[in-house]
Amino acid sequence: MAETAAHATPHRQIGDVIMKVENVSLSFGGVRALDNVSFDVREHEILAIIGPNGAGKSSMLNCINGFYHPQKGSIYYKGKRRDTARTYESAEEGIARTFQNIALFRGMSTLDNIMTGRNLKMKKNWFWQAFYYGPALKEELEHRAKAEEIIDFLEIEAIRKTPVGRLPYGLQKRVELGRALAAEPDLLLLDEPMAGMNYEEKEDMVRYILDVNDEFGTTIILIEHDMSVVMDVSDRVVVLDYGKKLAEGVPDEVKANPDVIDAYLGVSHD
Amino acid sequence: MSGEPTAMSGLDTFPKLLARNSNVRGDKPASREKDYGIWQTWSWSDVAGEIRALACGLAALGFQRGDRLAIIGDNRPHLYWAMTAAQAVGGVPVPVYQDSVAEEMQYVLEHAECRFAVVENQEQVDKLLEVRDRLPKLETIIYHFPRGMRHYTQDFLHLYADVQDKGRRHDQSNPGLYDGEVARGKGDDLAIMLYTSGTTGRPKGVMLSFDNCILTAKNAAEWEGLTDDDEMLAYLPMAWVGDNIFSVGQAYVTGFCVACPESSDTVLDDLREIGPTYFFAPPRIFENILTTVSIRIEDAAGWKQAMYHYFMDVAARVGRDILDGKSASMSDRIKYWLGEILVYGPLKNVLGLSRMRLGYTAGEAIGPDIFDFYRSLGLNLKQLYGSTEASVFITIQPNGDIRSDSVGVPAPGVDIRVEETGEVMFKSPGVFQAYYKNDDATRDTKTQDGWVHTGDAGFLDEDGHLKIIDRAKDVGKLNDGTLLAPKYLENKLKFFPYVSEAVTFGSARDYVAAFINIDLEAVGNWAERRGLAYTGYTDLAGRPEVLDLIKDCVDKVNADLAGDEKLSGSQIKRFLILHKELDADDGELTRTRKVRRNVVSERYGDLIAALYSDATSCPVEVTVTFEDGRTDTIRANLQIREGEIVRAGAARAA
Numbered sequence: 001m002a003e004t005a006a007h008a009t010p011h012r013q014i015g016d017v018i019m020k021v022e023n024v025s026l027s028f029g030g031v032r033a034l035d036n037v038s039f040d041v042r043e044h045e046i047l048a049i050i051g052p053n054g055a056g057k058s059s060m061l062n063c064i065n066g067f068y069h070p071q072k073g074s075i076y077y078k079g080k081r082r083d084t085a086r087t088y089e090s091a092e093e094g095i096a097r098t099f100q101n102i103a104l105f106r107g108m109s110t111l112d113n114i115m116t117g118r119n120l121k122m123k124k125n126w127f128w129q130a131f132y133y134g135p136a137l138k139e140e141l142e143h144r145a146k147a148e149e150i151i152d153f154l155e156i157e158a159i160r161k162t163p164v165g166r167l168p169y170g171l172q173k174r175v176e177l178g179r180a181l182a183a184e185p186d187l188l189l190l191d192e193p194m195a196g197m198n199y200e201e202k203e204d205m206v207r208y209i210l211d212v213n214d215e216f217g218t219t220i221i222l223i224e225h226d227m228s229v230v231m232d233v234s235d236r237v238v239v240l241d242y243g244k245k246l247a248e249g250v251p252d253e254v255k256a257n258p259d260v261i262d263a264y265l266g267v268s269h270d
Numbered sequence: 271m272s273g274e275p276t277a278m279s280g281l282d283t284f285p286k287l288l289a290r291n292s293n294v295r296g297d298k299p300a301s302r303e304k305d306y307g308i309w310q311t312w313s314w315s316d317v318a319g320e321i322r323a324l325a326c327g328l329a330a331l332g333f334q335r336g337d338r339l340a341i342i343g344d345n346r347p348h349l350y351w352a353m354t355a356a357q358a359v360g361g362v363p364v365p366v367y368q369d370s371v372a373e374e375m376q377y378v379l380e381h382a383e384c385r386f387a388v389v390e391n392q393e394q395v396d397k398l399l400e401v402r403d404r405l406p407k408l409e410t411i412i413y414h415f416p417r418g419m420r421h422y423t424q425d426f427l428h429l430y431a432d433v434q435d436k437g438r439r440h441d442q443s444n445p446g447l448y449d450g451e452v453a454r455g456k457g458d459d460l461a462i463m464l465y466t467s468g469t470t471g472r473p474k475g476v477m478l479s480f481d482n483c484i485l486t487a488k489n490a491a492e493w494e495g496l497t498d499d500d501e502m503l504a505y506l507p508m509a510w511v512g513d514n515i516f517s518v519g520q521a522y523v524t525g526f527c528v529a530c531p532e533s534s535d536t537v538l539d540d541l542r543e544i545g546p547t548y549f550f551a552p553p554r555i556f557e558n559i560l561t562t563v564s565i566r567i568e569d570a571a572g573w574k575q576a577m578y579h580y581f582m583d584v585a586a587r588v589g590r591d592i593l594d595g596k597s598a599s600m601s602d603r604i605k606y607w608l609g610e611i612l613v614y615g616p617l618k619n620v621l622g623l624s625r626m627r628l629g630y631t632a633g634e635a636i637g638p639d640i641f642d643f644y645r646s647l648g649l650n651l652k653q654l655y656g657s658t659e660a661s662v663f664i665t666i667q668p669n670g671d672i673r674s675d676s677v678g679v680p681a682p683g684v685d686i687r688v689e690e691t692g693e694v695m696f697k698s699p700g701v702f703q704a705y706y707k708n709d710d711a712t713r714d715t716k717t718q719d720g721w722v723h724t725g726d727a728g729f730l731d732e733d734g735h736l737k738i739i740d741r742a743k744d745v746g747k748l749n750d751g752t753l754l755a756p757k758y759l760e761n762k763l764k765f766f767p768y769v770s771e772a773v774t775f776g777s778a779r780d781y782v783a784a785f786i787n788i789d790l791e792a793v794g795n796w797a798e799r800r801g802l803a804y805t806g807y808t809d810l811a812g813r814p815e816v817l818d819l820i821k822d823c824v825d826k827v828n829a830d831l832a833g834d835e836k837l838s839g840s841q842i843k844r845f846l847i848l849h850k851e852l853d854a855d856d857g858e859l860t861r862t863r864k865v866r867r868n869v870v871s872e873r874y875g876d877l878i879a880a881l882y883s884d885a886t887s888c889p890v891e892v893t894v895t896f897e898d899g900r901t902d903t904i905r906a907n908l909q910i911r912e913g914e915i916v917r918a919g920a921a922r923a924a
Contacts, residue, residue, distance in 0.1 A: 148306035153417075158535035160307065203898075211418065
């Protein structure tokens with residue numbers, strides 16, 4: 001029924017190009033991790049990057065958020081060239097990410113982990129922070145309110161005060177998403193958000209990714225191996241293989257592309 | 271009911287009581303809800319304003335006197351307000367179990383002919399939209415949480431806050447509308463329709479008047495001495511009569527504050543933060559809390575364990591006597607006092623029960639060990655016996671005279687008699703008006719002169735305490751004529767922490783046999799301690815070690831039964847552990863988690879046949895429905911074990 005299918009086809013307005021990746025090449029010694037890769041990212045869309053192991057997907061994300069700097073080519077974000085930017089600069093410009101292997105502060109509570117995502121938004125200097133009462137307290141309360149909004153959004157109220165190390169894997173992934181959201185990003189990079197999850201956890205995660213995109217209009221670049229997930233959630237797909245871009249397009253096009261099938265999907269065709 | 275006295279002069283409906291509370295105790299808290307991590311509080315005058323706005327908003331949308339308003343969602347102040355708002359403009363709220371699947375909702379909404387629905391969130395909206403084409407009468411859906419609803423463009427969907435805004439404008443342009451409508455309400459008007467969970471067949475719509483609800487709530491509140499300083503946590507389904515009487519009826523009558531949990535996962539945390547003085551929970555919750563405590567104590571340091579066990583022994587010996595005001599030696603009192611400081615007080619604090627003055631449990635029989643545990647800590651936990659048709663209260667255990675094998679004495683205003691067949695009947699101010707559109711059922715249940723059949727078999731003892739054995743229709747006989755009370759046996763089994771559910775058979779058979787569900791948490795923990803690896807429920811349930819564990823429980827029940835002359839013949843001869851947990855989504859339990867015996871025996875006919883043959887195992891394949899509606903098949907080969915039958919004479923030794 002069309003009325004209930006609101007989730008499957010979000011009615012977002014996909015906007016202009018927000019990020020341009022042009023002829024990016026990156027090598028580590030003799031290994032060419034990325035070879036002349038170009039693609040665009042449009043505002044409010046969900047773009048999936050897929051490819052076999054070692055295809056250069058994570059390297060691509062690392063170039064985008066400034067952890068690696070490509071030797072050739074350029075990356076433009078909101079019209080500004082930024083392929084030599086530092087990671088903290090990209091964070092300031094509204095790029096947040098999650099990691100393939102969870103990178104949370106395991107001994108800290110869910111709430112505290114999410115609060116660390118607000119770090120860059122805290123403007124009071126160390127003097128006020130040390131004094132705490134007054135402006136710093138007021139600021140902290142504002143950030144706490146934002147963190148609570150995220151807790152509400154991701155439905156993790158019950159684990160608000162639980163140390164993250166004690167949580168099951170699926171919930172840790174959700175907390176990590178929460179921390180990324182706390183920075184109120186315009187562009188969210190998700191590195192295998194569903195790796196190692198069971199079916200139910202995946203289903204939850206897909207729902208939250210769609211909700212984030214829908215509710216906050218966040219542009220999302222997503223690396224994922226689960227094809228059914230990729231085909232369901234993404235607006236466009238970029239396929240990498242041995243550092244080269246193999247294909248780009250809407251999921252159905254990509255799925256039908258014989259090169260992609262050869263390289264990745266592994267279905268024989270005669 | 272005509273002829274019954276009205277509840278209080280002039281205060282015969284909930285909207286009128288609301289106006290009184292707003293005038294008399296306008297600044298006292300009425301509702302609390304945890305939102306964004308902070309407890310939000312609404313005073314009685316705030317609540318009166320919110321309800322007035324919503325009521326006028328409903329009127330502006332075309333809600334008429336006599337219209338039914340379906341209410342679907344978790345316990346939320348806004349949904350409680352919707353009940354009173356509907357009543358204020360002469361409508362009838364119909365709360366629906368929030369975890370019902372779309373088809374179940376469709377039945378209730380169709381049967382109650384609801385024109386309007388107030389729901390919590392997108393999930394519930396989606397369910398209604400799914401069956402909307404089969405609900406021609408449903409015109410308007412109002413939702414509380416806007417999240418995810420941005421792209422729903424249907425014009426019959428309204429945001430709760432928008433309806434209230436509309437109501438405020440409507441109120442201004444029609445002054446006197448709200449007060450006029452409230453004044454038109456009378457005590458014998460229909461106040462609410464509650465659908466019974468339906469242990470057998472389709473749910474029935476129980477119609478309760480304002481007099482039913484208000485008189486019953488008032489009588490019990492006065493008997494227990496509830497005041498407007500009390501506070502309770504409402505977390506049981508709004509569609510259940512108890513929640514309606516406790517969280518609405520008694521709250522409006524006495525003016526106490528009702529807090530709603532943040533989410534169903536956080537109830538235990540919320541309990542700790544709110545520290546209610548008045549608390550209701552089904553036995554399952556008390557069991558869960560006790561299980562958690564036991565598990566955590568086993569993980570504690572040695573000296574802490576020793577201290578815990580020492581003082582819990584003291585409490586078990588004298589705690590209940592001290593609570594009941596009976597005599598206890600001075601040394602025991604000193605030890606108990608020390609225990610209160612070192613163990614009981616901190617424990618109650620951790621559980622959120624420090625302030626608890628009054629706790630009820632009902633719905634199922636509670637295990638004597640569990641019941642005694644709480645009472646020995648000094649918590650005034652009591653059993654009550656009731657039904658939807660009685661507006662809850664039939665009997666309550668009286669303060670100072672608690673017996674674990676009885677459900678207490680008749681509640682104020684209630685008359686009880688036991689038929690020759692053994693069935694318990696009652697008559698009270700809370701007796702329901704009728705079942706909606708089901709005169710046959712009404713006639714079967716309610717006699718001309720207002721007595722109601724409970725369907726439960728029981729007897730009154732010499733002190734007037736009521737003891738319930740089982741459902742009257744379930745009490746049967748074995749082929750050799752031995753009395754069989756299946757529920758009684760099942761409860762005995764369920765009192766073991768390892769058994770979460772049991773179903774016994776034996777009527778018109780040669781011996782008693784049982785299906786058992788293990789408690790995944792308790793048995794899982796037991797297995798972990800023994801280094802027993804398992805993948806899930808089905809795997810664990812099939813382990814021979816687990817079967818041995820359950821056999822011990824069955825043997826203990828048998829030994830116990832052997833001591834009872836009437837029941838010694840109904841010992842459990844053969845049993846098996848089911849490969850899946852009985853589930854309400856599969857129709858095996860009701861939404862209030864009671865076993866649907868006929869569904870179970872139909873679905874597992876092969877297993878029953880195997881229990882009454884010589885087979886030592888039985889292959890099984892069953893289709894299960896997940897919460898999202900997907901189905902899957904579970905296959906297993908179930909082992910059948912024999913329980914040890916104890917001869918009646920040997921009972922005392924065992």
